[in-house]
Amino acid sequence: xxxxxxxxxxxxxxxxxxxxxxxxxxxxxxxxxxxxxxxxxxxxxxxxxxxxxxxxxxxxxxxxxxxxxxxxxxxxxxxxxxxxxxxxxxxxxxxxxxxxxxxxxxxxxxxxxxxxxxxxxxxxxxxxxxxxxxxxxxxxxxxxxxxxxxxxxxxxxxxxxxxxxxxxxxxxxxxxxxxxxxxxxxxxxxxxxxxxxxxxxxxxxxxxxxxxxxxxxxxxxxxxxxxxxxxxxxxxxxxxxxxxxxxxxxxxxx
Numbered sequence: 014x015x016x017x018x019x020x021x022x023x024x025x026x027x028x029x030x031x032x033x034x035x036x037x038x039x040x041x042x043x044x045x046x047x048x049x050x051x052x053x054x055x056x057x058x059x060x061x062x063x064x065x066x067x068x069x070x071x072x073x074x075x076x077x078x079x080x081x082x083x084x085x086x087x088x089x090x091x092x093x094x095x096x097x098x099x100x101x102x103x104x105x106x107x108x109x110x111x112x113x114x115x116x117x118x119x120x121x122x123x124x125x126x127x128x129x130x131x132x133x134x135x136x137x138x139x140x141x142x143x144x145x146x147x148x149x150x151x152x153x154x155x156x157x158x159x160x161x162x163x164x165x166x167x168x169x170x171x172x173x174x175x176x177x178x179x180x181x182x183x184x185x186x187x188x189x190x191x192x193x194x195x196x197x198x199x200x201x202x203x204x205x206x207x208x209x210x211x212x213x214x215x216x217x218x219x220x221x222x223x224x225x226x227x228x229x230x231x232x233x234x235x236x237x238x239x240x241x242x243x244x245x246x247x248x249x250x251x252x253x254x255x256x257x258x259x260x261x262x263x264x265x266x267x
Contacts, residue, residue: 039069039073039075039077039078040072040073042072043069043070043072043073043075043078044069046065046066046068046069046072047065047066047069047075047077047078047081049065050062050063050064050065050066050069050081050085051081053065054081054084054085059085059088059089062081062085063082063085063086063089066078066081066082066085067082070082074105075105076101076102076103076105076106076109076112077102079098079099079101079102079105079112080098080099080102080109080111080112080115082098083095083096083097083098083099083102083112083115083116083119084115086098087115087118087119087122092119092122092123093123095115095119096116096119096120096123099112099113099115099116099119100116102115103116108139109139110135110136110139110140110141110145111136113132113133113135113136113139114132114133114136114140114145114149114152116132117129117130117132117133117136117152117156118152120132121152121155121156121159126156126157126159126160126163127160129152129156129159130153130156130157130160133149133152133153133156134149134153136149136152137149137150137153150183150184151183151184151186153180153183153184154180154181154183154184154186154189155180155184155186155188157176157177157179157180157183157189158176158177158180158186158188158189158192160176161173161174161175161176161177161180161189161192161193161196162192164176165192165195165196170196170199170200173192173196174193174196174197177189177192177193177196178193181193185212185216187213187216187219187220187221187222187225188221190209190210190212190213190221190225191210191213191221191224191225191228193209194206194209194210194213194225194228195228197209198228198231198232198235201235203232203233203235203236206228206229206231206232207229207232207233210224210225210226210228210229210232211225211229213225214226214229222252223249223251223252223253223254223255224249224252224254224255226245226246226248226249226252226255226259227245227246227249227252227255227258227259227262229245230242230243230244230245230246230249230259230262231262233245234262234266239266242262242266243263243266246259246260246262246263246266247259247263250263
């Protein structure tokens with residue numbers, strides 16, 4: 014959960030540094046309403062900002078106005094309306110990279126992970142900045158992890174494995190490896206479980222090493238290698254989240 018919150022914060026941060034595009038080439042009255050909307054947005058008056066953006070759109074059918082409207086609606090949690098605004102921005106300017114980012118972030122928050130993947134892939138394709146391309150790849154990976162999680166819950170293991178392996182190609186996230194390992198484990202593929210959790214264990218920084226040691230222990234238990242199972246459950250015990258589960262398994266192996 015913490016990882017998802019952090020991801021959504023990063024998406025919002027990208028919104029923040031990318032909004033308020035120049036209005037010099039808009040009709041004067043549209044630019045006036047747009048700029049007033051931006052001021053109200055910065056002040057936290059989202060209702061007022063939305064009203065001004067809608068006034069601006071009566072004068073100019075501009076992708077930048079729709080984009081800023083989408084960002085503001087998302088801030089209010091009006092996800093369907095936000096998606097509609099971003100799609101309008103894309104309809105007007107199909108090469109507007111930030112609109113795909115905004116749309117992807119809204120889809121992600123709305124639990125529409127397949128749609129989020131496609132939007133972030135388009136963002137990664139269109140953006141010219143390397144830093145944004147790298148960020149887009151992380152967004153794609155995290156969306157694929159959530160999509161894989163959905164498939165796994167539905168019992169669609171082939172699609173779960175496909176999504177999780179694709180996620181790792183975009184960015185080797187510990188969450189992707191752990192979910193992949195549990196999917197292999199539930200399908201009784203214990204060798205692949207072991208090789209997958211090893212990726213997390215070998216990471217310099219990973220918040221899920223306790224999970225990796227726990228599932229490594231479980232895989233060795235299924236392979237009847239009790240000594241290695243115990244070794245890994247002992248390591249898993251050091252993680253408060255897996256302490257009780259690891260102790261339970263160790264008690265069974267006494």
